Amino acid sequence: MNIAIAADGENLSSKVSGKFEKCLYLLIIDMNDLNITVIKNDELFQDSYPKNLADDILQYDCEVLITGDIEKAAFDILADAGVTRFLGADYSVEKVLELVEKRSLKLIRSYDGTDSCGGNHHH
Template identity: 70%
Template sequence: MNIAVAAEGENLNSIVSDKFEKCLYLLIVNMNDLSIKTIKNEKPCKGLSQKNLADEILKYDCEALITGDIQLTAFDILADEGVTRFFGAGYSVEKTLELMDKRSLKLIRNCNGTDSCSGNHH
């Protein structure tokens, strides 16, 4: 199972980004062996678009994304494909993976960060 993490660095000790589209790296973590595929967001202000980042997550068949805030475009792409979104900003990648396993991370139910579901996304 692959999990995507929007991170500020390239390893498990890196901090999860506050904003999905401004992450420095997108880490694709294989949960079976904790191996990592690193995708660098060359210029976070002008780098991979929300759509491109979301497409990378789908390309690697990720079941979930751990991030901070997420904008509508990426949210809709991922929600439409059934990718679960978790809020983990401020924690290390390793800690968020542990919290996700324990079902202790907050779900991102909509791009506004509230607990209500929007549209057809559940």
């Protein structure tokens, strides 16, 4: 299983980004062998960036995204594709991997941070 983590650095000691669209890197972690693929967020200052980051997550067949806040455009793309979203902002990447294994991270049900779902998305 692949997990995507929006991070401010390129390794396990990096912090999870507080905002998905503003992350410096997207780390794709293969949970079978902990192999990390690092994707630099080159789209930070372009209009299409949320879609490109979300597309990267889908391209790597990630089942989970761990991030901070997420905007509606990216949220909708990921939710419609069945990618589960967890809140992990300010933890280290290493810590969120532990927490996701223990099922201890809060589910991001809505892009606005509420627990209600505004659409027909999978949780």
